[in-house]
Amino acid sequence: MHPQLIDAIKPFLDYNAYGMSFNKAIFIFLSNAGGNVITEVALDFWREGKDRKKIRMNSKDLENKISERIKNEKTGGFSHSSLIDCHLVDHYIPFLPLELKHVCQCVMAEMFHLNIPQDIDLADEVARDMPYFPEKEKIFAVKGCKSVKQKLVLYTEEYE
Numbered sequence: 636m637h638p639q640l641i642d643a644i645k646p647f648l649d650y651n652a653y654g655m656s657f658n659k660a661i662f663i664f665l666s667n668a669g670g671n672v673i674t675e676v677a678l679d680f681w682r683e684g685k686d687r688k689k690i691r692m693n694s695k696d697l698e699n700k701i702s703e704r705i706k707n708e709k710t711g712g713f714s715h716s717s718l719i720d721c722h723l724v725d726h727y728i729p730f731l732p733l734e735l736k737h738v739c740q741c742v743m744a745e746m747f748h749l750n751i752p753q754d755i756d757l758a759d760e761v762a763r764d765m766p767y768f769p770e771k772e773k774i775f776a777v778k779g780c781k782s783v784k785q786k787l788v789l790y791t792e793e794y795e
Contacts, residue, residue: 641716648723664724668713669701673729674775676700681774687731701727732775738762741780745787761787 641664647657676697680690692698705713705727706720713719733741742758745751764786767773 641713641718645717645721645723648718649721664713666705666713668708669704669727669729672700672704673697674732676729677732677775678769681772687734690729690731692726692728697729698727701729733779734775735762735767738765738776738780738783741783742787745784749784749787749791751787751791757790761790764790 644662647660648662676690677687680687690697702719702724718724739755739758739762742761743753743755746753746758761783765783766777768775768777
């Protein structure tokens with residue numbers, strides 16, 4: 636998003652802008668800015684033998700790392716936005732990369748939505764056929780669950 640477009644909502648986030656308070660409003664910005672930081676922290680946890688569930692906002696100063704990365708990026712909507720410069724974003728909530736077990740859950744959910752009998756072995760097979768990174772370890776799903784449905788349909792056609 637263009638920085639000037641993001642800055643158009645600054646008056647709603649700023650303290651008592653125009654004599655009105657929007658302190659009960661919640662604004663949610665979705666961005667992949669800081670995604671590399673989130674991935675680095677998740678990989679560090681994995682390398683240290685820690686469970687992904689243990690990652691918290693204060694894990695290795697995750698929120699600070701995300702904030703700094705967003706401030707220092709040269710491109711993207713937040714790169715020149717006054718929302719960042721004026722510290723108007725209260726929290727950065729990471730969407731953690733998905734592991735095989737999470738993708739398997741997505742396959743099971745898709746089976747349900749497609750009225751396919753739920754089969755954990757088939758779900759595992761479909762999930763394992765999805766791309767993962769890093770290349771050597773294959774820990775996290777490259778696409779999350781975005782193409783699970785298309786992959787599942789290919790597998791169910793084979794069994795018909």
